[in-house]
Amino acid sequence: MKLIAIIFLILIFTVVGFIGYKTNYFESFLTQNKKEIKKKIYINTQFFMTDADRALYAELRENNPADMILVSGEEYLANAGGDFAFANFINVSTKNLPHYIAGFPRYIKKFNMVVSLDQAIQAFMYIKHKEKIKLESPKMFALLTYVKSIANGEKININIKKDVELYEAYTLGKKTFHQKRGGRGLSCLSCHSKDILGSVLRTQPLPDLSAKGVAPAASWPAYRMTKSSTRTLQRRFQGCMKNSLMTVIPLGSAEMVALEVYLTKKAIGAEIYIPGIKR
Numbered sequence: 001m002k003l004i005a006i007i008f009l010i011l012i013f014t015v016v017g018f019i020g021y022k023t024n025y026f027e028s029f030l031t032q033n034k035k036e037i038k039k040k041i042y043i044n045t046q047f048f049m050t051d052a053d054r055a056l057y058a059e060l061r062e063n064n065p066a067d068m069i070l071v072s073g074e075e076y077l078a079n080a081g082g083d084f085a086f087a088n089f090i091n092v093s094t095k096n097l098p099h100y101i102a103g104f105p106r107y108i109k110k111f112n113m114v115v116s117l118d119q120a121i122q123a124f125m126y127i128k129h130k131e132k133i134k135l136e137s138p139k140m141f142a143l144l145t146y147v148k149s150i151a152n153g154e155k156i157n158i159n160i161k162k163d164v165e166l167y168e169a170y171t172l173g174k175k176t177f178h179q180k181r182g183g184r185g186l187s188c189l190s191c192h193s194k195d196i197l198g199s200v201l202r203t204q205p206l207p208d209l210s211a212k213g214v215a216p217a218a219s220w221p222a223y224r225m226t227k228s229s230t231r232t233l234q235r236r237f238q239g240c241m242k243n244s245l246m247t248v249i250p251l252g253s254a255e256m257v258a259l260e261v262y263l264t265k266k267a268i269g270a271e272i273y274i275p276g277i278k279r
């Protein structure tokens with residue numbers, strides 16, 4: 001009787017094991033669990049922010065101080081002929097302007113180079129209005145915040161296969177993102193890859209910029225609480241370069257625009273919402 005029971009049990013285990021092995025059930029169970037664990041770590045790290053910080057963050061989400069910057073940018077542009085004049089300058093209709101803005105950085109033929117949106121604004125202000133505005137100036141940050149907000153609700157639609165020049169910029173951006181530089185030999189990827197998702201650096205969870213849904217390209221310019229000011233995406237790159245002891249690349253340089261192309265490509269389909277709000 002005992003022997004039959006034992007043989008019966010062995011038989012059952014073998015059949016269950018075989019089915020599990022064939023259907024990969026155990027493996028998918030394990031990977032699913034891994035994902036859950038990663039998610040948990042990431043969520044838990046949010047608590048490194050103090051309660052007071054989080055309350056302030058919620059409050060600022062409602063009343064984003066960058067809205068004031070946006071309004072001043074709108075005024076600057078209105079004085080230069082408004083949306084219509086800018087759209088006209090870059091050869092699109094006002095109706096098409098939001099969709100077109102959601103495709104920056106772009107290769108623009110009349111400049112014969114790949115430009116980010118602030119550079120297109122800079123060219124417009126200089127060529128049409130003889131006004132020189134530096135990319136790092138508060139006036140440019142305001143103009144960029146407003147002009148990009150024209151595309152609010154649009155999905156990012158950069159098409160890197162459209163022009164060879166844009167594709168080359170993408171390749172340069174990818175290289176720059178992966179390149180180890182500076183005293184610590186770090187690359188952007190050292191801190192922003194899937195492998196270290198959830199790790200914490202100086203109380204901040206490291207964001208995975210290559211993850212779908214993170215999409216910094218759709219949420220900058222943004223108000224930065226820790227800097228009490230409105231910053232742009234390229235300015236944010238510079239912050240990371242400085243913090244990780246890399247030589248800081250100038251705004252608007254080929255590498256900077258290329259980095260923006262690289263991260264914008266990862267954000268395709270993300271809805272633009274400007275101004276963003278960041279820690």
Ligand code: HEC
Pocket residue numbers: 177186187188189190191192201204205206207209215216219236237240241243244259278279
């Ligand atoms: C030493 C680690 C480190 C390196 C190297 C680094 N970063 Fe960061 N980065 C961070 C941290 C930490 C944050 C989040 C800070 C916060 O939440 O305030 C961040 C945030 C960002 C953000 C903002 C994400 C958002 O929320 O919108 C961008 C964009 C970014 N980094 C780009 C880069 C680029 C491009 C490089 C390479 C030039 C780079 N980073 C290199 C640590 C790093």
